[in-house]
Amino acid sequence: MILANARILTFDSANRILDSGFVEVRPDGLIGVVGSRRPSGAEVVDCGGRLLMPAPINCHSHLYGALARGMPPHGKPPADFRAILKKLWWRLDRALDPDDVYYSALVGLMDSARCGVGTVIDHHSSPNACAGSLDVIERAFRKVGLRGATCYETSDRNGRRSAEAAIRENVRFLERARPSPLVKPAFGLHAAFTLSDRTLRACVEANQPLGGAFHVHVAEDRCDRRAVRRLCDFGILDDRALAAHCVHVTPAERGLLARRRVNVIHNPQSNCNNAVGAAALLELVRAGVLVGLGSDGYSPRLWDEFKTALHVQKLRLRDPRAARAEAFAAAFRNNGAIVKKVWGLELGRIETGAKADLASIDYFPPTPLGPENVFGHLLFGISNAPVDSLMVDGRWVLRQGRFANLDERAIAAKASARARKLWERF
Numbered sequence: 001m002i003l004a005n006a007r008i009l010t011f012d013s014a015n016r017i018l019d020s021g022f023v024e025v026r027p028d029g030l031i032g033v034v035g036s037r038r039p040s041g042a043e044v045v046d047c048g049g050r051l052l053m054p055a056p057i058n059c060h061s062h063l064y065g066a067l068a069r070g071m072p073p074h075g076k077p078p079a080d081f082r083a084i085l086k087k088l089w090w091r092l093d094r095a096l097d098p099d100d101v102y103y104s105a106l107v108g109l110m111d112s113a114r115c116g117v118g119t120v121i122d123h124h125s126s127p128n129a130c131a132g133s134l135d136v137i138e139r140a141f142r143k144v145g146l147r148g149a150t151c152y153e154t155s156d157r158n159g160r161r162s163a164e165a166a167i168r169e170n171v172r173f174l175e176r177a178r179p180s181p182l183v184k185p186a187f188g189l190h191a192a193f194t195l196s197d198r199t200l201r202a203c204v205e206a207n208q209p210l211g212g213a214f215h216v217h218v219a220e221d222r223c224d225r226r227a228v229r230r231l232c233d234f235g236i237l238d239d240r241a242l243a244a245h246c247v248h249v250t251p252a253e254r255g256l257l258a259r260r261r262v263n264v265i266h267n268p269q270s271n272c273n274n275a276v277g278a279a280a281l282l283e284l285v286r287a288g289v290l291v292g293l294g295s296d297g298y299s300p301r302l303w304d305e306f307k308t309a310l311h312v313q314k315l316r317l318r319d320p321r322a323a324r325a326e327a328f329a330a331a332f333r334n335n336g337a338i339v340k341k342v343w344g345l346e347l348g349r350i351e352t353g354a355k356a357d358l359a360s361i362d363y364f365p366p367t368p369l370g371p372e373n374v375f376g377h378l379l380f381g382i383s384n385a386p387v388d389s390l391m392v393d394g395r396w397v398l399r400q401g402r403f404a405n406l407d408e409r410a411i412a413a414k415a416s417a418r419a420r421k422l423w424e425r426f
Helices: 063-068 081-095 098-114 133-144 160-174 197-207 227-235 249-259 268-274 280-284 302-317 324-343 376-378 408-425
Strands: 002-009 016-023 031-035 044-046 051-054 057-061 118-124 147-149 183-185 187-191 214-218 242-245 261-265 290-295 358-361 387-392 396-397
Touching: 002 358, 002 396, 031 183, 051 242, 057 098, 057 290, 057 324, 063 098, 063 187, 063 302, 063 408, 081 147, 081 408, 098 118, 098 133, 098 183, 098 396, 118 324, 133 160, 133 183, 160 183, 160 187, 187 197, 214 227, 214 358, 227 249, 261 324, 268 302, 280 290, 280 302, 280 324, 290 302, 290 358, 302 324, 302 376
Parallel strands: 002 044, 002 051, 057 118, 118 147, 147 183, 187 214, 214 242, 242 261, 261 290
Antiparallel strands: 002 016, 016 031, 051 358, 358 387, 387 396
């Protein structure tokens, strides 16, 4: 298949922008030739001059929260982060049953696809529907057609038996005889302040023969300060670990994260919403930390996370010049580099041999567009434009604004019915 007549943002090593180019999509789901002179002899799809770019990657999300949208509040609003967890999220995850897990994942993934996101790294919890829950989420990924990873959130907050069940679910999913080509496993941990030394040791021992990447919340709130050293001492934070948040870390801890080559995932909108603070993006990058971008389940729009990452740093430092390069890299460079480090996937660029995960966007630039000013177009134009089509692994997920293989209205109706029952149990 040849995608032709497209304005292409390659994000490749040369950062090429092709004003009217083509991309060859091979049958194996990889990108073939990329250029300006279209080859003959293959099916041609005319992109109508739209913008074609690598599908964005969300490096930290919680799909299980999708059915909480619009849920009526109960009692007084929580006053701090611990209260938010206890009053909302830890009550919600205990109320989930397997059908809720499936439909929340479907809704979250469909929302992501509509925003052009091709890969979602999920972090799951459903203590009363733990066993087999990661298979249910994988089924939702396959139904929608998105790429991603998932894991189960191990925690001691519901007692020892629940923690042991979480470890078993992570191990089972990592040991699958027939791993999915689109959905990769990881080993999930909640946060150090909800994990005893005993449980951390059990996680490390269980994971040692499997070599799974740990996906863990780190220093999101002040209550989890000093988590970096503790998790490093247990051998959890290494060059394949995903450390979400890292808001409350010291300069010495930033240096430790850099030396251990830990992948930090910045989630600025969620951090603003929970009023936990803002990660020091510039200081992390200057220390040598690879920082990617996630949503923490707050929004499926990586575009909004990109904007917030930029604006929060400007406000934090009171400097209008701050964070342009760092926010750009986190969103459009580093997420792909992290996925390659952790799972060996070539994503995030339009280049021969990379995965054909592509977003076609209704953006026709009203001003000149080139490598020297692409940041401004991403921030003020492309991020606001509708997504026309989305391809993952060389297959259409969205085509001209419609899902290629899903009845969106029917799924929404079933999800709404599930949500109503979930809210009653909550």
